[in-house]
Amino acid sequence: MKKKMNRRTFLKYSAAVGATTAIAGVPTLLRAQAPEIKIASIQPVTGVLSDIGISMRRGNQMAVDDINAKGGIKSMGGAKLRLLLGDSEAKEDVARSEAERVIKDGATCLVGPFLSGNAMTIATLCEQRGVPFVMDVAAADDITRKGFKYTFRVFATTSKFADSMLFYMDKIMKEKNISKIRGVVTNTGDLFGRVQGATFIKALKDKKFPIEVLGHIEYPLGIQDLSAEISKIKALKPDVLFPVARPGDAKLMIRELYKQRVELQGIISPGSPGWYEPEFIRDMKALADFVMDNVPWYNPVGKMYKEVNSAFSKKFPGKYIDTNSGYAYLGVLVIADALERAKSTKPDDIVAALKKTYFKQDLMVGLAVSFDERGDNVNADTAMIQIIGQSIKVVLPEKAAEAKYIHPMPKQIWDRGV
Amino acid sequence: MKIIYSFLSILLLILLLLPNFVSDYILGIFVLIFFYAYMGQSWNVLTGYAGPISLGHSLYLGIGAYISTKLAMSFGVTPWIGMWVGGLGAALVGLAIGFLGFRFGLKGVYFVLLTIAFGEIGRLTVLHLKPLGHMMGLFVDFKPGFVNFHFRGNLPYYYIALGFVVFSLIVVRALEVSKWGRYFVALREDEDAAESLGVNVFKYKMIAIGISSFMTALGGTFYANYIFYLHPTSVMSMWVSIEIIMRPIIGGLGTPFGPLIGSFLLTPLSEIARSYFTKAGLEGIHIVIYGLLLIAAVLFFPGGIFAFIKKIVKPILGESKEI
Numbered sequence: 001m002k003k004k005m006n007r008r009t010f011l012k013y014s015a016a017v018g019a020t021t022a023i024a025g026v027p028t029l030l031r032a033q034a035p036e037i038k039i040a041s042i043q044p045v046t047g048v049l050s051d052i053g054i055s056m057r058r059g060n061q062m063a064v065d066d067i068n069a070k071g072g073i074k075s076m077g078g079a080k081l082r083l084l085l086g087d088s089e090a091k092e093d094v095a096r097s098e099a100e101r102v103i104k105d106g107a108t109c110l111v112g113p114f115l116s117g118n119a120m121t122i123a124t125l126c127e128q129r130g131v132p133f134v135m136d137v138a139a140a141d142d143i144t145r146k147g148f149k150y151t152f153r154v155f156a157t158t159s160k161f162a163d164s165m166l167f168y169m170d171k172i173m174k175e176k177n178i179s180k181i182r183g184v185v186t187n188t189g190d191l192f193g194r195v196q197g198a199t200f201i202k203a204l205k206d207k208k209f210p211i212e213v214l215g216h217i218e219y220p221l222g223i224q225d226l227s228a229e230i231s232k233i234k235a236l237k238p239d240v241l242f243p244v245a246r247p248g249d250a251k252l253m254i255r256e257l258y259k260q261r262v263e264l265q266g267i268i269s270p271g272s273p274g275w276y277e278p279e280f281i282r283d284m285k286a287l288a289d290f291v292m293d294n295v296p297w298y299n300p301v302g303k304m305y306k307e308v309n310s311a312f313s314k315k316f317p318g319k320y321i322d323t324n325s326g327y328a329y330l331g332v333l334v335i336a337d338a339l340e341r342a343k344s345t346k347p348d349d350i351v352a353a354l355k356k357t358y359f360k361q362d363l364m365v366g367l368a369v370s371f372d373e374r375g376d377n378v379n380a381d382t383a384m385i386q387i388i389g390q391s392i393k394v395v396l397p398e399k400a401a402e403a404k405y406i407h408p409m410p411k412q413i414w415d416r417g418v
Numbered sequence: 419m420k421i422i423y424s425f426l427s428i429l430l431l432i433l434l435l436l437p438n439f440v441s442d443y444i445l446g447i448f449v450l451i452f453f454y455a456y457m458g459q460s461w462n463v464l465t466g467y468a469g470p471i472s473l474g475h476s477l478y479l480g481i482g483a484y485i486s487t488k489l490a491m492s493f494g495v496t497p498w499i500g501m502w503v504g505g506l507g508a509a510l511v512g513l514a515i516g517f518l519g520f521r522f523g524l525k526g527v528y529f530v531l532l533t534i535a536f537g538e539i540g541r542l543t544v545l546h547l548k549p550l551g552h553m554m555g556l557f558v559d560f561k562p563g564f565v566n567f568h569f570r571g572n573l574p575y576y577y578i579a580l581g582f583v584v585f586s587l588i589v590v591r592a593l594e595v596s597k598w599g600r601y602f603v604a605l606r607e608d609e610d611a612a613e614s615l616g617v618n619v620f621k622y623k624m625i626a627i628g629i630s631s632f633m634t635a636l637g638g639t640f641y642a643n644y645i646f647y648l649h650p651t652s653v654m655s656m657w658v659s660i661e662i663i664m665r666p667i668i669g670g671l672g673t674p675f676g677p678l679i680g681s682f683l684l685t686p687l688s689e690i691a692r693s694y695f696t697k698a699g700l701e702g703i704h705i706v707i708y709g710l711l712l713i714a715a716v717l718f719f720p721g722g723i724f725a726f727i728k729k730i731v732k733p734i735l736g737e738s739k740e741i
């Protein structure tokens with residue numbers, strides 16, 4: 001009698017076919033595929049810093065895609081990288097939890113996380129779990145001074161900022177035959193401003209650098225009128241103004257310097273975000289010209305930068321590789337390079353390879369990535385940027401320079417026909 | 419009551435055995451559940467039982483965390499001792515705030531404002547204190563070992579956090595059945611009536627804020643040695659206070675199980691939703707879901723989930739059974 005196919009027999013046959021496929025078929029397919037290596041990106045994708053977090057994750061992701069497009073990790077049979085995503089929400093407890101999750105999901109190495117506090121939490125967790133961690137952006141010196149075995153940093157440390165500033169000032173002074181600069185340091189009264197201002201002054205004193213600080217002027221963040229402060233500066237008659245400012249007070253300062261006709265040879269910031277923001281340049285026009293700022297920056301003349309930036313802009317219209325996304329991209333490249341040399345995904349092998357890293361790059365200002373015994377990138381550096389013709393140009397170091405710096409300012413602020 | 423104790427014993431047994439069956443990641447989620455349940459319970463002592471609403475409990479968390487960590491980093495004092503010093507420090511500050519508030523009869527929103535103001539003063543003070551790391555924050559040295567309160571795996575943290583929860587439950591239950599607890603509830607329900615019956619309002623409110631701030635500060639030490647980084651914004655800001663009070667409000671104010679139920683609901687939900695949506699590249703959705711759940715909880719369980727459970731369970735257990 002012909003057996004009728006009812007629901008039960010159908011299920012029975014399906015199960016048998018399924019099982020056979022599972023036993024015989026799928027392993028064949030798996031064998032044919034290149035192995036996969038998971039790394040994880042933890043960035044503040046939501047929360048108060050989401051813009052930066054998204055930009056950094058894009059940097060991480062694009063680096064992974066580019067490495068895979070070029071054949072993956074060749075020493076491991078062309079293994080493809082897979083980026084596990086984590087969102088720290090800019091909070092330490094969430095960063096820890098997310099790091100724990102990606103480690104559970106099999107991440108062999110972590111990259112991130114922009115904030116130093118988040119970085120510290122993740123670094124400690126990675127030490128507890130024995131998983132390598134490469135900090136793409138996070139500047140606080142303290143993190144790598146805790147003796148962590150598994151943590152590395154491609155970004156510049158806070159102390160490096162001050163060192164580089166003095167290095168560039170020394171160069172400018174020597175080239176322009178300036179034996180001494182009489183300067184005034186200003187900063188906003190928030191803690192970022194205070195720390196930057198005080199660190200710069202301390203570095204000058206410690207190194208007995210020939211910049212005499214005539215005055216140190218502090219004003220509250222969000223100030224609406226800087227006329228009194230600028231009057232003080234005018235009375236001190238400095239050669240150069242060293243301001244740590246945010247976009248709002250940077251604009252006020254330039255307007256007031258213009259109004260009060262303060263004569264200066266230059267405006268050189270030891271490192272603050274006020275001077276390179278597009279809105280500052282857009283609003284100040286020619287008045288913004290010749291301002292210099294000492295910041296970690298991309299290398300505009302680098303071949304790698306040009307390639308990556310053009311692909312990035314194509315993928316994300318209106319966006320470009322900036323300091324954060326650039327370091328995020330570089331962080332993943334450094335991990336891939338270590339995996340390539342380690343030929344293994346064992347944490348200790350990756351750490352050993354990371355320690356021997358010498359990764360040539362011209363994506364960011366600074367030389368090849370190479371770590372010291374603490375795990376800091378000894379060649380991470382800042383750039384001196386200058387606004388020339390209302391656009392930002394890297395002027396130092398010369399290797400990355402798009403233009404020669406202009407010092408002293410050829411025209412005073414009030415004398416620019418505005 | 420016997421039924422409740424039996425249920426709690428079984429739950430405790432399950433929680434004690436749980437680490438044998440789950441990963442470090444899941445243990446980490448439980449650590450956060452316990453931590454927030456404990457913090458919520460500490461706040462519950464003051465606001466849930468005695469009545470004055472505090473929106474500045476992050477101040478006590480911060481004081482506990484900073485004192486024990488600074489003692490450990492600068493003087494080598496083990497956090498196991500430092501946590502009690504931190505607790506005393508926070509209790510002193512809590513009593514000072516309480517003195518100002520209760521002595522001058524601040525009630526309702528005015529007391530809330532006082533707690534917010536002191537919370538902010540605390541945050542800004544630490545932000546400017548160099549020995550406490552000011553704006554850079556305090557980076558805690560990782561020195562694995564029981565004495566240092568630092569562990570490699572989540573297992574010890576899990577049991578310590580569970581211990582904190584059990585401790586807080588015992589304290590709250592002991593309070594509930596004591597004279598003090600009865601006075602607290604009397605104050606909460608009608609301060610004038612309580613006073614007219616001879617309850618010393620000032621004294622018992624001071625006792626409540628003292629216990630509450632002391633307990634909160636103990637949790638601060640746990641936080642510092644679990645997260646390894648202290649920053650005034652991440653431990654002493656207003657949103658931390660809100661995070662602390664969310665669980666008892668959702669679970670049920672003025673009940674011993676409210677903070678626990680609230681934390682068992684909110685903490686994993688937030689973790690699982692974040693993990694799920696982040697994996698799918700849809701960050702931010704989990705925050706929307708979290709917000710919706712809060713709205714739903716307020717709409718459908720205005721007295722807290724515990725009150726709802728009580729309503730369902732009581733007829734089954736019989737009216738005479740007290741929960």
